Amino acid sequence: MAFLQSAVTRAGFFTGKKGRLPYLLLLPGMLWLFTFFILPIINLAGTSTQTPVVGGDTGQYVQTFRFANYVDAFNAARPQFARSFIYATLATLLALAISYPLAYAIAFRSGRFKNILLVLVVAPFFTSFLLRTVAWKQILGEEGFVVPTLRAMHIIGPQTTLTASALAVVTGMTYNFLPFMTLPLYASLERIDPRTLEASNDLYANGITTFRKVTFPLSMPGVVAGTLLTFIPAAGDYVNAAILGNPNTTMIGNVIDSRFFRIVDYPTAASLSFMLMAAILILVTIYIRRSGTDELV
């Protein structure tokens, strides 16, 4: 097989004729990405060092290469930066804890219901992201059924509320990004040959040892992909914080949004965006290197 494939590849049958064809295939898509992704990022870098026009209107800025914008922006938004990374980390860990057994059950214990369960695990996310978040707000809110029940059972006091809190924000993020965790986990667990688990069992490993030494390491690509796909959108999210949080739970996304729209402070919004992107890219690179799964995408 391998010999055949390499022979065919060398013959150039399936690799196409050398030359222009691959570039022609790439051109339109790459042009689009360049225009609407790379150019804006370059432009953003320019905006981040601008300063207001002296005596100009709000929203008028001129390029002065003031790199101190970054320091100012960071100092002004330090708590929101910290919160973004703490909340996103918590939500990622919670999503991992919830998804792993679920993905495991579907991959190994569902028998002929596997496909149905797989559809069911994605199905909730066919309803709109915002509707789901609003639904949680109402379920956990004063008019919902959870708070009165918990109060009647004296689990929470009569003054305690569940919404408008850090807890609600983290819960909302955990819920909303769950399929990004479950699907990669399932994909990597599904690929595990059950015979490797049997072999481990034959060699007198108990269930826990088998999981620790065989199942979990083999599912590592799924864990890495899932945690990244959850952490990245969670760190930049501001919808959960806006709907389920309070003024003390704002995240970096809320700051960028309000700097842009309410205060029309483009340089600060730009430098914050840049720092957020840089921080995430650095974290992602370190994470992928350390977990040893370079072949991710």
Add this chain to the structure above:
Amino acid sequence: MSTIPIPTLPVSKRISRWFGRNLIRIYAVLGFTYLFIPVIYTIAFSFNNSGKSNLVWRGFTFNNWMNPCGAPDVCSALGNSLKIGLIATTVATILGTLIAFAIGRHRFRGRATTNLLIFLPMATPEVVLGSSLLAMFLAFRINPGFWPTVAAHVMFCISFVVVTVKARIASLDPRLEQAAMDLYANERETFRRVTLPLVMPGIAGAALLAFSLSFDDFIITNFNSGTMNTFPKFVYTSAARGIPAQANVIGSSMFLIALVIVVAGQLVNRKKAR
């Protein structure tokens, strides 16, 4: 008569053993319950005789389903979302599939750079994608609105299309194409009759994914759509006052339609597999 006493475990041990054996199943049931609570809530409250605010249960009615455009703006917002979703999905699926074939079927200089450029938009938070695009549109004096939003949606959908289609191409059995060539099909015929039909399910899946990403997007849309309303924007702005039951009707129908498409796709696959 003497019977050999069967050693029985104490009840507590039996219960704990049952739990030990079924732990993963119990957990799965709890997990699915958690997943479906907001969905059941959304569907239930689409039948609420709610009046203005849809916060408290006021009795069962079909009125919202009979009159899904009853609330102001909800259907125009939905229409915009559908239009953006369809255009963006078509463009992103074509561009993404071309890239996926280039990466999956060709060796060329700059492959690593291409892969990086595909990965980067997925690793960039939406708030950065959205704000940087708006800043550029403003710099070029382009007003945010329908087409800027479409351009943005195509941009963030391309990467997901590439990844999905690429995975499908990689999973193809090369012997099928070799067989076609052995049967004197030329490259073009092989592609049209063998390769493309085999990759088609991947392309269809990618298109579905792109549409749902586009339809559901709020953050990037909110930056680039100006005063144009979309369904997620409608829900976001009315969340403070309580969203009308018609929004639940639309959310519930999207859920049911998507479910039908996915189940139908599964059934078609199963038939083909036979």
